[in-house]
Amino acid sequence: MYDKKLKRGKDGLFTRYIGQNARGTPEKFRLGYEQDVAEEKVRLIAALWSEIESELPRPFWDSARLEAAKAIAKGNPPTLPRKDHEDPIKYVRRVAAIGQAAGTPFQPGDPLKHQLGLDDLRQELVDLRKKLPDSTGMPDATGITVRQAMTAYENHVRRSLTAPDGFFRPWGRTKLDQLDSIRSYLADERFGGRDFLSLDLAGLSYDRCEEMYGVFRRRPLTIRSKLKDRMKPSTAKNFIKELGNFFDWLDGTEAYEWTFPRRFHAIKKTPDDLTAPEQYARRMGRAKLVLPDDHLKLLFEYSLPSERILLLLGLNCAFAASEVGHLRKGFLKLDQSIIDGIRFKSSNDTRHWLWSQTKDGLEWVLAERRAVRAGRAEHADVVFVTDRGNPLWHATKKGSVSDGVSNVWYRLIRRVQKDHPEFPSYSFNKLRKTSATRILEIADAETASMILAHKTIGEDELLHHYALLPWEKLFAAQRKFGEQLATILEAGGPDPWTPRVRSYLGLAKVKKLKELRQQGVPPREIAKALKVSVATVHRLAPSATARKVE
DSSP: OOOOOOOBOTTSOBEEEEEEOTTSOEEEEEOOSOHHHHHHHHHHHHHHHHHHHHHOSSOOOOHHHHHHHHHHHTTOOOEEOOOTTOOHHHHHHHHHHHHHHHTSOOEESSHHHHHHHHHHHHHHHHHHHTTHHHHHSOTTOOSOBHHHHHHHHHHHHHHHTBOTTSOBOHHHHHHHHHHHHHHHHHTOHHHHSSOGGGSBGGGOOHHHHHHHHHHHHTOOBOTTTTSSSBOOHHHHHHHHHHHHHHHHHHHHOSSSOOOOOTTGGGSOOOOOOOOHHHHHHHHHHHGGGSOOHHHHHHHHHHOOHHHHHHHHHHHHSOOOHHHHHHOBGGGEEGGGTEEEEEETTTTEEEEEEOOHHHHHHHHHHHHHHTTSOOSSGGGTTBSSBOTTSOBSEEEOTTSOEEEHHHHHHHHHHHHHHHHOTTSOOOOTHHHHHHHHHHHHHHSOHHHHHHHHTOSOSSSOTTHHHHSOOOHHHHHHHHHHHHHHTHHHHTTTOSOTTSOOOOOSSOHHHHHHHHHHHHTTOOHHHHHHHHTOOHHHHHHHSOOHHHHHHO
């Protein structure tokens, strides 16, 4: 495998050749449309290939590990298959070793044999525990390390956040990701001066716990930035909270003999404040959260119908990808130009007054939707689905997210960048931030909070139980925002919901082609000037005679 920066193919996909098959042919992996995610997939697949390279003089992908690698490329969690007739304890050690080498835990492909291996290891630890006090000088040594306790806590999280239908809640996936990061920092001596995960639980004293919190309280240089940037206060706060959840569980579980040491709750758990340079950088970065009008106009000008409706929902209703994915037909009151629904993340009611363009776009979506049969009965009421009837955005059974909304969005971004290379790679969520910021400028913080459907709209968290929300206040602000964007919303022509002729030339070149055609320039000259075929000229700009025949 070669170490080279990932590049997009013509179809927008990131690809990478890693390893080879038994015939010596390089194995190609398609890694999706998001660069950060693709790079993470490469790292995990490379860990599998490195294991193969360490075993064979002439390495090649075996079927089991190739299948696991392909699953990673599709966005599934990394797993390590068990070899035929492999000893369970050796299998446990392989799973642990590859997770440590990759920096991300791998799941066992054979959970049963993996559990048998863990049971055998626990028995070995029981035997070793009898000898520990004499060898360590720690009379109350438990024989259980912090690493093992955290693994048990991880299993507890999986069990407690798995729904009866077998689906792992997305929040659970977030907790496990945080736990993985916590373990990476606590095991690295560069951050706390010791490997905290190797400590016996009996050595988990007040001082050791304080040091563990201190790793994140100091906001260390992050592993992800290769020790260049300090951890953000919000990230450190989340890690500190999850570390506290682990200690709470450890104190409460009957599986281990550990209780909070004296003065444990006096440990400071607030991360360091931003430094002056960091505050300045954050202030300057806030300006990038809002898309300027000229960039919005470009996006509307270049957007196809499926992209335009996402633009409109992001600006008109401050929808993020999850809000688009959770939109149901029953929420749409198009005869009243209103969406009356729920933001499932916060369980808050939401209402939005729709611009005429947004209403037209939703009517177009519903018309297109009639031709698509829902993949499953529970998806019949979902507004945005794929050609196969599956939700465009949905949580998977393992707690990950299948985000087709971002895929559609980045196709638009790449199309704009083809003609305007300097155009930023805005994420879809920047529309939500733009919308909230513009509503804040028009109205007030309460109204901006309403369009975001946050938990509370004021200091009194119980207020919404006793008073009706002033939706008309939000509707008025949305109308005003729509008026400010009037010319931008019309960019793209008088009939934006009509399918366009498919072209890979870029909008700027297509416009130039049509202008030259209208000026009467012969097709051959246009083709030569723009370096396209004559057939392309006729397809994108047919003559008046051809249009009459059609």
